[in-house]
Amino acid sequence: MNEKHSKLSAELKKHFGFDTFKGNQEAIIENLLQNNDTFVLMPTGGGKSLCYQLPALLQEGTAIVISPLIALMKNQVDAMRSYAGDDSIAHFLNSSLNKTEMTRVREDVLNNKTRLLYVAPESLTKEENILFLKKANIQFYAIDEAHCISEWGHDFRPEYRRIRPIVETIGRAPIIALTATATPKVQHDIQKNLGMLEANVYKSSFRRHNLYYEIRPKKNVNKQIIKFLKDNQGKSGIIYCLSRKKVEELAETLRVNGIKALAYHAGMDAATRTGNQDKFLMEEIDVIVATIAFGMGIDKPDVRFVIHYDIPKSLESYYQETGRAGRDGGEGKCIAFYAYKDIQKLEKFMQGKPVAEQEIGNQLLNEVVTYAESGVCRVQQLLNYFGETLEEPCGNCDNCLNPKETFEGKDYIVQIIETIKAIKESFKADYISKLLAGVADSAIKSYKHHKSPLFGSGGDHDARFWNAIIRQALIKKLLRKNIENYGLLTVTEKGEEFLKNPYAVTLYKEHEFPDDEQDDDVHSSSANTASADPVLFGMLKDLRKKIAKRKEIPPFVIFQDPSLQDMAIHYPISIEELQNMTGVGQGKAKRYGKDFVELIKKYVDENEIERPEDMVVKSVVNKSGLKVYIIQSIDRKIPLDDIAAAKGMEMEDLLKEVEAIVYSGTRLNIGYYIDQVVDEEKQDDVYAYFLEEAENESLENALDELGEEEYTEEDIRLMRIKFFSEMAN
Known part of the structure; x- marks a missing residue:
């Protein structure tokens, strides 16, 4: 073995320049070389990758590497050619090749010049490729990203399930299947499908000591992300979003706030996408905002953080994506934002899919909810999910560093185990939680369990509490979730022992998260007042009154209350900063802003206030085509109802858009339309009301004052737009 060891080490040094193997690499290569x-x-x-690359270089013939991504193949082929100094050593076979290139690949393989041939599973099924590969001298088949075979995997691809029969058709050779994420269920699925249940299995620990895991409530996410990026300036990182639209929006918001960021998703043209990826690898930018299309096979060792704007569909996806942080063993922060509403969105996406697929998807989502809401060590939870046990908490996650409140759980676990046994281990966690809490939903009624003495026997607590007990009992291996049967709970031997001789068990209270995602752009005046500086707010109101008196206009025309409250929170001291406040556009800031920023600057200096300037998020200027279209159409005096019809909008929605344009400081003249639909006397009355009587811009107050019998809501809104446009802008 020592002689073999020194020989393999010498080959490793010769071909790849490494002095030693990592983990199980050497044993895996030995096993493969023995067919x-x-x-x-x-x-x-x-x-x-090294586990199949090195053995391929040491033997005659060609190793077939089946890989799902063209970009990944190209990266690996380029790397192998640079190691060997010979372009024939590695090729890929996929739809991106022209006829000449295809011919060259086939010639090199049949002439025994090529050691590694990368093939997409779709290319493998083509008749001409099967006929060609039958003539080749095949060393072995390497199936990369093998979790794609399993419907329980996080990236299931039906074409992967056809690999085995095609391998049989081409000619059997040893198979090496490789994946970075597989639960015991997925592992069994892969081996069974590939007909390799007898294979030697090499499992490395899923523990990555350098990764820090944290879940944050999904509240003001842009602010939180920008603050984090400013605190980690110059470091490389990836931010994952579920939708392409969110990727584009967030990348632009980051750029506006001075962060070097670009977008990456499958909907972009190939040149832009590749260009953005290369800029990230070459460190021309710091942050890539991406859908999950980004990252498979991206070998950038110094990614310092991975942020999930949206929670992923499964813990496997999450683990694989966070695994791109800190591959060099250095710092790697993994932060995910969570709101239960995201889970509900993902559940909606699954509607309409086959029932079995929905069952699997829902179970995977339940695991994500458990992970996010639990107060237990994050790493213990992840390792438990992948069939590995970590006895001691990791000491490097948010739950370990900020422990949740604990309580004694012995009696609760006994109650759970007794209930599971009483109903013959035939139900899921949610069902058992509702049964104990006394929630009579349709499922419980259909089994008549609402008439059972078990129903409501744990009614002092809600279903969420009992779910938390079950989650922690699973981590302690007192219960088992039967994945084959869609998550039915059974009691383990350890659980049976516990029931006979219960012992003290410390349990954690769970996190409270918002049900709803709370956006940065939503300004609720009540929330703002709570944290606004009351002294400054009073001074700003006085200033507004003074200017209003001088200009002979109502104070609310200058800035509305939410704008002043925002100023009293963020202390803007320049016109540019003022434009980031609620309801303050460029026009308003230029017209009225000078006096306000001067007052705030003086107040900040005199009171030595530390401004939270890093938390003022600049929003992207809305360049929406709709706004431009509205402004141009109004300039051309096109009636508003025609503009609405042309854009397929309701009149009310059009008026909202027009109000937003005017309130942010753009002057629009809609008098030509008002003259058609509101008689002159009414126009004068409404205008006079806003100029002389109104204390604020409220539509309700205006209707009360002017009389709902006389005026419609639309009349008043149109006149209010005219008034604001002429007076404020």
Whole structure:
């Protein structure tokens, strides 16, 4: 073995320049060289590729590497060619090749010049490729990203399930299947589908000591992200969003706030996408905002943080994506934003899919909810999910560093185990939680359990509490979730022992998260008043009154209350900063802003106030085509109802858009339309009301004062737009 060891180490040094193997690499390579089927489970950054690249270089013939991504193939082929100094050593076979390139690949393979041939599973199924590969001298098949085979995996691809029969058609050779994420269920699925249940299995620990895990409430996410990025300036990171639209919006918001960021998603043209990826790899930018299309096979060792703007669909996706942080062993922060509403959105996406697929998807989502809401060590939860046990908490996650309140759980766990046994281990966690809490939903009624003595026997607590007890009992291996049967709960041997001789168990209270995602752009005046500086707010109101008197206009025309409250929170001291306040556009800031920022600057200096300037998020200027279209149409005196019809909008929605344009400081003349629909006397009355009587811009107050019988809501809104446009802008 020592001689073999020194020989393999010498080859490693010769071909790749490394002095030593990592983890199980050497044992895996030995096994493959002995023509044995091999299953490799190794976290991202553990060195999976080397497990098939080195043995391919040491033997005659060609290793077929089946890989799902064209970009990933190209990266690996380029790397192998640079190691070997020979372009024939590695090729890929996929839809991006022209006829000449295809011919060259086939010639090199049949002439035994090519050691590694990367193939997409779709290319493998083509008749001409099967005929060509039948003539080749195949060393072995390497199936990368093997979790794609399993419907329980986080990236299921039906074409992966056809690999085995095609391998049989081409000619059997040893198989090495590799993945960075697989629960015991997924691992079994992969081995069974590939006909390699007897394979030697090499599992590396999923523990990554350098990664820090944290879940944050999804509240003012842009502010939180920008603050984090400013605190970690110059470091490389990835931010994942679920939708392409959110990717584009967030990347632009970051750029406006002085962060070097670009977008990446499958809907972009290939040149832009590749260009953005290269800029990230070459460190021309710091942050890439991406959908999950980004990152598979991206070998950037110094990604210092991975942020999830949206919670992913499964813990496997989450683990794989966070695994792209800190691959060099250095700092890696993994932060995810969570609101239960995101889970509900994901559940909606699954509607209309086959029932079995929905069952699987919902179960994977339940695991994500458990992970996010639990107060237990994050790493213990992740390792438990992947079938590995960590006895001691990791000491490097938000739950370990800020422990949640604990309580004695012995009696609760006994009650859970007794209930599960009483109903014959035939139900899921949610059902048992509702049964104990006394929630009579349709499922419980259909089994007549609402008439059972168990119903409501834990009624002192709600279903959420009992769910938390079950989650922690699962982590302590007192219960088992039967994945084959869609998550039915059973009692383990350890759980049976516990029931006979219960012992003290410390449990954690769970996190409270908002049900709703709360956006940065939503300004509620009541929330703002709470944290606004009351002294400054009073001074700003006095200043507004003074200017209003001088200009002979009502104070609310200058700035409305929410704008002043925002100023009293963020202390803007320049016109540019003032434009970031609620309801203050460029026009308003220029027209009225000078006196306000001077007052605030003086107040800040005199009171030595530390301004929270890093928390003022600049919003992206709305360049929406709709706004431009509205402004141009009004300039051309097109009636508003025609503008609405042309854009397929309700009149009310059009008026909202017009109000937003005018309130932010753009002057619009809609008098030509008002003259058509509101008689002159009414126009004068409404205008006079806003100029002389109104204390604020409220529509309700105006209707009360002017009389709902006389005026419609639309009449008043149109006149209010005219008034604001002429007076404020």
